[in-house]
Amino acid sequence: IEEFRYAVTRRQALQLLDEFIEERLADFGPYEDAMATDEPTLFHSTLSLYLNNGLLLPWEICERAIQAYKDGKAPINSVEGLVRQILGWREFIRIYYEAMMPEVREANFMNFEKRLPELFWSGDTDMHCLQQSLKAVIEQGYSHHIQRLMVLSNFSNLTKTDPRELNKWFWFAYV
Structure with a gap:
């Protein structure tokens, strides 16, 4: 991560929450599923990591x-x-995940066995949406839910990547 811009205290996380409410919440609804070149966050809150770490x-x-x-x-x-x-979504899935462990962590319904493509580590691809999504993760340790679900996870399914490989990458690559 070239530019460290993350909160490390509760006070800082609350300041980021205030910034989101004041500056981006109003436009979140119309654009929550949008992607734009070189705009990794758009109107997203970027607060998920602070939910994950308890701040x-x-x-x-x-x-x-x-x-x-x-x-x-x-x-x-x-x-x-x-x-x-x-x-x-988040809280429902978190509870489901906790209730269904370890089975859900090891699930591979489609029996995909391919390794995670190298481009997940390098970001080197001509596919623009995929390149932009990977760039956000490589440079910031973050991508919003549409990039995670509709681009990165979908690409992994289309390439028959073992979902456990992708899950390990998510755990490693995201803040």
């Missing part, structure tokens, strides 16, 4: 977003989109 709690992000709606600072589609991502 922020899911309910406090949701409460701040709901309050922004009540204060007229964010439209309902942006707040609903964020709350749905956190409570309806």
Whole structure:
């Protein structure tokens, strides 16, 4: 990571939450599934790592977003989109993952056996969406959920990569 821009304290994480609420939440809803060249975050919160390491709690992000709606600072589609991502997806999957361990970690439903392509480490590809998604991870240790799900995971499925290989890469490459 060339430019270290991550919070390491709760106070810093709360400041990033405030910045997201004030500067990007209003546009999150219309653009939550968007990708643009050399724009790795767009209007995303980039708060997932602080949920993962305990510096922020899911309910406090949701409460701040709901309050922004009540204060007229964010439209309902942006707040609903964020709350749905956190409570309806992230927390549901986290609980599912914990309840189904270790089976879900080792699952390989399609029986794919190929190794993770080298381009995941180098970012060297002519496929623009894939290159942009990998560039974000290589340079920042981050990519938003559309890049993770629709580009990186989909590419792995199309190339019949063993999902455990991809999972190890996600654990290694992301902050």
